[in-house]
Amino acid sequence: MELESGMKIAFFGSSLVSAYWNGAATYYRGIIKALHANGHEVTFYEPDIYDRQKNRDIEDPPYARSVVYPGDEEGMRGALKMASGADVVVKTSGIGKFDSGLEEAVLEFRKSGAVVIFWDVDAPVTLDRVKNDPSDPFRRLIPEYDVIFTYGGGEPVVSAYRSFGARECVPVYNALDPQTHYPVPGERRFEGTLGFLGNRLPDREARVKEFFFRAAGILTDRLFLLGGSGWESGVPEILNVKRLGHVFTHEHNVFNCSNLAVLNINRQSMASYGYSPPTRIFEAAGAAACIITDAWEGIEQFLLPGRECLVARDGSEVAEIVRNLDSERASQIGKAARERVLSEHTYSRRAREVENVLQNKMKTARRS
Secondary structure, X not given: OOOOOOOEEEEEOOOOOOOOOOOOHHHHHHHHHHHHXXXXXXXXXXXXXXXXXXXXXXXXXXXXXXXXXXXXXXHHHHHHHHOOOXXXXXXXXOOOOOHHXXXXXXXXXXXXXXXXXXXXXXXXXXXXXXXXXXXXXXXXXXXXXXXXXXXXXXXXXXXXXXXXXXXXXXXXXXXXXXXXXXXXXXOHHHOEEEEEEOOOOHHHHHHHHHHHHHHHHHOOOOOEEEEOOOOOOXXXXXXXXXXXXXXXXXXXXXXXXXXXXXXXXXXXXHHHXXXXXOHHHHHHHHOOOOEEEEOOOOHHHOOOEOOOEEEEOOHHHXXXXXXXXXXXXXXXXXXXXXXXXXXXXXXXXXXXHHHHHXXXXXXXXXXX
């Protein structure tokens, strides 16, 4: 393959077509759509598990070939066989079925000259896991990958991966697809003072109770909206909290534009490492929503606190910010956030970063 022509990329991930229990869906779509726009051919392989196909957000997209394989070992082997001939093979973290088997199997593609990537969309959790368990099978595989891409994490994640022998580790941060997330008129069904979107996960739950439910308990005269799967029971019963359940990705714009402000709450692991802006931040900024975020190191690399977002250290600070926030200031902050991400944080920019790394790896492989 000539480097000037498009690359054939085989992408093994959780799901491209469904965001059901799959927070990385928007990230995958943004990156792959931008790579396609630059002339690359992507095939996305995903297992049919967790009812994701029953809860699709999109039909098969025009920017990638979508292959849904049976969620068993035979299905996995068939998908691997279909991927032969790819120039680049990507295995993401957290697919949910046969992760260990795939992590080892994709390395076989290096024998045919393909560049093999591990793309970690939950690097803090992965790194803590291999650090605490020397027998973890992924630990010995880290040095075998040509590159480790990560969803975020900055220098702390890069240093940690290098300590485990990674040849190269490159953060590829979340970003905005301006054609997908943008301002729209609000709707009454999503109207509230403060909205939060996020699935219930073990290292997020305590922080949601602190930053969201505690603030709602303080501001009992304001309406708080909670979207995401898993919050139906076992959390504080507060009358001014409206539970929405799963909110489909095509509804995120109207959700973000219907609230006075939207809340970002990082999972504990990502907050601890810092430099890990989740997808929700860029979705909300793209919709010109006023973002209130929990405090984490590196936020100013993406949005400037006080001007492009508001930062709180706990639930009482969230409540204080909301109490003093009016629609005029919220609109100013939202517009400033949108301008920042449009100028510096789009998936087109991220795709160019990915291309540069991959093409350099392919040049090196050709010389060796």
